[in-house]
Amino acid sequence: MPEFDIIVLGGGTGNVVASAAADEGLDVALVERDRLGGTCLNRGCNPSKKLVHRADVVRTVQQADALGVEASVEEIRFADIVDEVIGKITAEAESKAETARESDRITFYRTEGRFVGERTVEVDSTAESEGAGGGPVELTSERIVLAGGSRPVIPDSIEGTDEVAFLTSADALRLRERPDSLVVVGGGYIAAEMSHFFDAMGAEVTVVGHADRLVDREDPEIARHLTDAYAERHEVHTGYEVTELAEDAPNGRDRGEGDGSDESRDASGHDDGEKVVRAESEEGDEITVRGDEILLATGRRPNADAWNVEAAGIDTDEEGFVETNEYLETSADGVWAIGDVAGNYMFKHSGDKEAEYAVRNAVRGERAAVEYPGMAHAIFGSPQVGSLGKTEDELDGDYSVGIFAYDRTALGSALETDGFAKAIAAPDGEVLGFHVVGPHASMLIHEVATGVAAGADADRIAETVHVHPALSEVVQGAFREARGFPPTGI
Incomplete structure (x- = not known):
């Protein structure tokens, strides 16, 4: 029964923890049934945004006429686009695997894994860094980090899913x-x-x-x-x-x-x-x-059941997410959980932040409470959406709202869009929420995320001198509206 200093279950965000633990001299078992990089690299954020970028380019060309530019899309080489994107992410995943194989401190089990007891995980004995074996092997450690991810939901309420081919x-x-x-x-x-x-x-x-x-x-x-x-x-x-x-x-x-x-x-x-x-x-x-x-595209569910967390005494909530405290500890002694399987946020960037704290707590023995300063997210559709904090339907009590349209700014009007930004502030100026829909929303949201993380209130964002005629004036305008400031400089 191989014993390790730490076992990491899941090779997406978990790979960050495994690499850090190896760098600090720990003997690490890394268990991942698929390519390293997890959902984000292989089946989610990275390939989808690379493909969406191509869609954005097509849409830009198709809309060029409105700006007096005659242009047309002559051909879309769909298979070539997909092949290029998948080729790049596959190469990146294999590079991560090669790094794991070459590490003297990491034993990489590219196979299914499941808890069979407290801090005991059963895997097939095929460890990529050790060569093929035969039969199951039980791995043990006093420290385990579960970064088991999530998978698409296939609703039981839909008839015919076992008879009709569909895509996830x-x-x-x-x-x-x-x-x-x-x-x-x-x-x-x-x-x-x-x-x-x-x-x-x-x-x-x-x-x-x-x-x-x-x-x-x-x-x-x-x-x-x-x-x-x-x-x-x-x-x-x-x-x-x-x-x-x-x-x-x-x-x-x-x-x-x-x-x-x-x-x-x-x-x-x-x-x-x-x-x-x-x-x-x-x-x-x-x-x-x-x-x-x-x-x-009916949502995602945590993989806690696939890892058989019950056998390890790990509690889950009614939706199947592993329950954690502020230190990312689970109900099982010596087991931490991060990323989608824990469900604090289901974003890659929040998972990366949790990985930092898992390194501090599980690897280095600290006891640091995880923080998510300025947590925001984006939707890369057409139009884009950026969001931070509370939505208006989640709020009660006193607050003020400022809405500022793109076309009220010099650059925004040139984009021929009807997008807008919405700032929500408490009476004392606390930023309760910020939401934007329109071009570059995924970037505009970061001004507010950085401000909130640095302790800025709505007044500070409203009064910050913004470059003219940059698109960020949309953000400033929304906060000035929320706080009742005159539109000076816009």
Whole structure:
């Protein structure tokens, strides 16, 4: 039974902990069934944003006419784009694996792992740094960091998922042949980003979301703005719960159904061998939409069950996330949890911050409470969204709101966009929330994140001298509106 100074379960954010522990002279077991880099590098943030960037370029060219520039997209080499993106991230993942193999301090088990007792993990004996073996092996350590990640949710409430082929986000990112039509089931950030990408690549996109607006966890005004923007380009159905996936027979009839009459076809007339999505509203209204492919983008769930955390005495909440305290300790002595599996935030940047504290606490023996200064997030759709703090529907009591449109600034007006920023401040000037929808929102949000992390209040952000005519004046304008300052310098 191999014993290590520390075991790290999960090679995404966990790889940061494993590398730091090895650098400090500890003998480390690193367990990851897939490529190192985890979801973000291989199946999430990195490939999706590289693909979305191509979509942004296409959209820029297509909209150039509005600025007096005659331009057109002559060809989109879809397979080449996907191959280039996947090739780069695969090379990066293999580079991480090679570094792990070459380390004298890391034993890399590229295999499934599961708890079988307190601080005991069973793996297949194939350790990449040791060569192949045979049969299961139990690894033990007084310290374990669980960075087990998450996986796409496949709702049990949807019939036909075991009979009809569908895509998850991981599949969609590696699809080499662009579908002519795509049905996206879900209305969150994955649905928004993937809809933007495939639409820009030339697919007809239909979005079916269960909430009354897309990205409904965002501030209501931001979410409504994005939903309206998507409805201009896509067929969007909000407020519908998907109940079934099916397939059209080649003659246009749904398999196992009636005569294929006009009443069973969608508004676009599609009835020729496509995949079928049926959905129903709370009021009982039913819709049927069709596409060459179906993407289920219905959220993600933690992998705690896959690691069999119960066997180690690790408590989870009702949604399956591992429960941790402010030191990232679990209910099991000597076990810490970070990243998606812990559910504090489900962002890569928050996972990286937690990895820093896991190194301090699990590796170095400190007892440091994790902090998330200025925690923000972004959605890389079209338009982009950036968000920090509370949304207006989460607040009670006294607060003030400032809304400032892009076109009220010199550069913003040149972008031909109707995006806006929204600042929410407490009576004493505390920044309660900031939300922005429009071009470069993923960058504009960082001014506020940095300010909040440094202890700045809404007045400080409002009074900071901003470069003119930079787009950041949109941020300043929102805070000046929230605090009742005159629009000096804007």
